[in-house]
Amino acid sequence: MIAPSILSADFAHxxxxxxxxxxxxxLHVDVMDNHFVPNLTLGLPVVKSLHKATDLPLDxxxxxxxxxxxxxxxxxxxxANVTFHxxxxxxxxxxxxxxxxxxxxxxxxxxxxxxLDPYFEILKEFDTLLIMSVEPGFGGQAFMPEVLGKxxxxxxxxxxxxxxxxxxxxxxxxxxxxxQAAEAGVDVFVAGSAVYAADDPDRAVTRLxxxxxxxxxxCEAEIGRG
Ligand SMILES: O=C(CO)[C@H](O)[C@H](O)COP(=O)(O)O
Ligand SMILES: [Fe+2]
Numbered sequence: 001m002i003a004p005s006i007l008s009a010d011f012a013h014x015x016x017x018x019x020x021x022x023x024x025x026x027l028h029v030d031v032m033d034n035h036f037v038p039n040l041t042l043g044l045p046v047v048k049s050l051h052k053a054t055d056l057p058l059d060x061x062x063x064x065x066x067x068x069x070x071x072x073x074x075x076x077x078x079x080a081n082v083t084f085h086x087x088x089x090x091x092x093x094x095x096x097x098x099x100x101x102x103x104x105x106x107x108x109x110x111x112x113x114x115x116l117d118p119y120f121e122i123l124k125e126f127d128t129l130l131i132m133s134v135e136p137g138f139g140g141q142a143f144m145p146e147v148l149g150k151x152x153x154x155x156x157x158x159x160x161x162x163x164x165x166x167x168x169x170x171x172x173x174x175x176x177x178x179x180q181a182a183e184a185g186v187d188v189f190v191a192g193s194a195v196y197a198a199d200d201p202d203r204a205v206t207r208l209x210x211x212x213x214x215x216x217x218x219c220e221a222e223i224g225r226g
Pocket of ligand 2: 061190
């Protein structure tokens with residue numbers, strides 16, 4: 001699946017930004033609070049309005065302090081998937097259950113320097129694992145291939161039947177990097193600048209999907225796909 005990130009779109013025309021990627025699978029919405037990350041974007045009122053303005057499922061990526069308090073509200077606001085950062089959460093299991101009870105998929109996100117191993121046990125509470133491939137906070141940064149080991153470890157656990165998860169990658173994904181991410185085992189590819197800097201964002205989505213399919217086929221041949 002391809003999830004264009006509206007972080008790279010024109011914030012004065014968000015409904016148009018959603019319309020311009022009608023071939024996308026999810027619309028990725030970066031919520032930043034100027035506290036967990038040094039940038040401020042949007043919050044619940046904008047997510048509520050976006051939900052009314054588009055049929056695309058909203059993939060909310062919360063880069064905020066105290067997600068235990070705020071994350072379930074994004075599910076109530078109509079998000080299809082609500083992902084929060086493990087580094088910011090005091091009660092990730094309780095928060096995941098509250099998100100699911102409110103009707104959304106629950107996602108756990110890891111910064112590039114955060115190891116996956118300590119969290120394997122709690123991943124059964126989640127539907128999505130978002131592996132950051134840049135430091136959270138800004139679009140347009142360079143992809144960090146060193147995070148792909150976490151992707152492959154998660155892929156193997158899914159293939160072995162130990163987990164049922166979408167494996168999502170976020171940061172620096174474009175035509176030059178999507179194939180290696182797909183080969184490592186990613187299911188959901190977030191792309192901000194690669195989509196919204198393109199002349200035709202919908203065509204960029206289609207091109208990224210084609211490239212991802214090639215990489216996914218190689219992943220299937222080498223490590224399988226559960
Ligand atoms: O979470 C994010 C940044 O914290 C964004 O989703 C991400 O950076 C997308 O932008 P790009 O594809 O340009 O890297
Ligand atoms: Fe994001």
